[in-house]
Amino acid sequence: MAPIDPTTEPSKEAYNHGMALDVDNKRVQCCYCGKIVPGFNRLQHHLGGIRGNITECPDVPVEVKDFFRHSLVSVKVDHLVKEIGELDHPSPPLKRTRTSNVKANGVKSQQAVSPQNGATIARSSLSKPTCYYKRRLTSPNGNAGKNGLDLDSIKGKRSIGRFFLENGIDFCAVSSPSFNSMMGNFLQSCESKRFIPSIAELRGWIFDDELHEIENYVKKVRLTWPLTGCSILLDGWTDHLGRSLINVVVDCPEGPIYLRSEDVSPSTKGANALQVLLEAVLEEVGIQNVVQIVAHTSSDCLEEISKQLIEKHRSLFWTVSATHCLSLILDKITMIDSIKLTLDNAKTITKFIYSRAAVLMLLRKYVSSHDLVRPSSIKSATPFLTLENILSEKSNLELMFTSSEWLRSSWASSVEGQLVTTLINDSSFWAGVNLAVKASIPLVRAISLINEDGTPNMGVIYETMDQVKETICEEFGNKISKYTPIWKIIDEIWNTILHSPLHAAGYFLNPRLHYTEDFFSDTEVAGGLLITIVRMAANQSTQDLISRQLHEYADCEGDFKVGTDNNSKERFSPATWWIHFGRHCPDLQKLAVRILSQTCNGAEVYGLRRDIAEKLLSSKREIMEYNRLHNLAYLHYNLKLKQFKMRAKFDIVNDVVVDPSEDWIVDESYQAGGDGSERTFHTILGIGSGSTSLINTLKEGGSSGVPPKAEPTSEV
Structure with a gap:
């Protein structure tokens, strides 16, 4: 939770440590243990x-405990003092602290005079002053560092701090020349000093403010879960130590929002x-x-876990990431003999060009x-x-x-250069490229x-897969x-891994698709909708x-008819459309x-950095250090996810710096100084390797069959 501001009233501070479950604040859930208490006053206790x-x-x-305990005890003491003050009794004698023991411990005592009878009272400096809790609850680097800064300076320093936190940059970089x-x-010299935070500020009040802000954002998101429901997303991998790690996103x-990272190594x-x-996680989020x-x-391990969870929780569905499944289909397409040979030939061209500076220029x-590799x-x-991209640049490459x-260059007369020139001028190579593009794009x-835009896609995945198959057929x-x-590969992944009853129900309930002439509810759609209703509805x-x-x-009656007019189903997302026009059918609307x-x-589509979680889970740490790293990971991941929600339109082409080991760029035989020309020549023409040449493959009618069914597995 956010650091406590000791200047805040306890009654207001309580709102940062509990979440109201109703509009009247009569049921409040503790953010630490999850207990539900009757109101924020009881939450303080x-x-x-x-x-x-x-x-x-x-x-x-x-x-946090000390803050609320001290506040509540202080209120009780104030009431007691008030009651005693109202009684017309002389002040009782006050117990003195034994000064001899205090002095023996090397602590000076102070003398205070009673305002009523002049009696002296010894108060040991060992007793905690009123401001003790304030000093203790304030970050040692803390919020005091913000004092004296104007609003522009605070905003400027926080924006720089957010940049460091969001991108996981070491705070020490702020001191680099x-x-x-x-x-x-970018700024005048005097202005730059004003806005550049110190390392202490980054670790102190800036970190605390950003953490507090992101926690409020997470609270706001969590309040929508009871209405819209939510999905628990898993992102697992095996690190260099062989551990099975997983990030959980809701x-x-x-x-x-990022929930947690865990080591789940068996x-x-x-x-x-x-x-x-x-x-x-189900208990924390609320089943x-x-x-x-x-x-x-997908793996045998995950399939077994999914069966156990679904058996225990009737309303829960288990699916596999659609992006992952589409990637599996593309991977299997690369294993088709004719397409594999085309890819190898294309790599020969790109490796030759990218490994030689003069040719690349x-x-x-x-x-x-300006580039071939995408x-x-x-x-x-x-x-x-x-x-x-290579296909689109065909005429330019031939030119x-x-x-x-090119003809004057030394590479034109080399064996490698002649082979690449032959490929560029080979019509069978371009026919293979064309075939692979039609099958995959x-x-x-x-x-x-x-x-596309980060919006929910449950209502479109079913139709999207149908359109993919129809487009490939037309191509x-x-x-x-x-x-x-190609269809066999798609159907294999769809039927065994990707398809869920939720997808069929989403297709049926999407007004953009349902109220069109092309809508068709077959047995698969009707069955998926029925299964979804039975499992998600509370009772018969x-x-x-x-x-x-x-x-x-289905008959487009009542408000549903209104919702189809004025292009409403296009202006609203499918879920929002139901919120506006499904009120007269509340059970179906929900x-x-x-x-x-x-x-x-x-x-995995959010691209969260895995090294942050690996560092958090690297070893057993002292509790304070673990909490610091946990807060850092929590803040970093949720800042990234928040920005992802606000990002621009998705672009699958990502112009990142390509890994030098990328097999589309580096010609290893050339880089190593070896000749490799004979091997490359045989690979291109399919001679002596037992493989079928591209020309013969095309003459035989394309693909030699469907690749093996086995899917790459993961421990997690």
């Missing part, structure tokens, strides 16, 4: 450990570590708020995009985006490799579509022999009500809003 009509919070931080020089170039239309945490974690858990991958003179935030999309500059576009001229191998009577209200929706408010993606 609960946090301060004042026994009586409420139990003490077992998880409250010491400084280059950073100060950079700031000085997603809803108001925005994703070898050290037990075989059921992940299941224990998920049960704890009544959770619609689905979205896994980052010539490329950037002739190619309009890096992507979705790794599996990079090969096909690159092929698409480049027939130009006088609709899937790449689907990834962009479901990540291949409706020739069954051409598109069937609610199921019956929803079934009757579905007829009104169901539709909760379904259509969910995402189909996993946490």
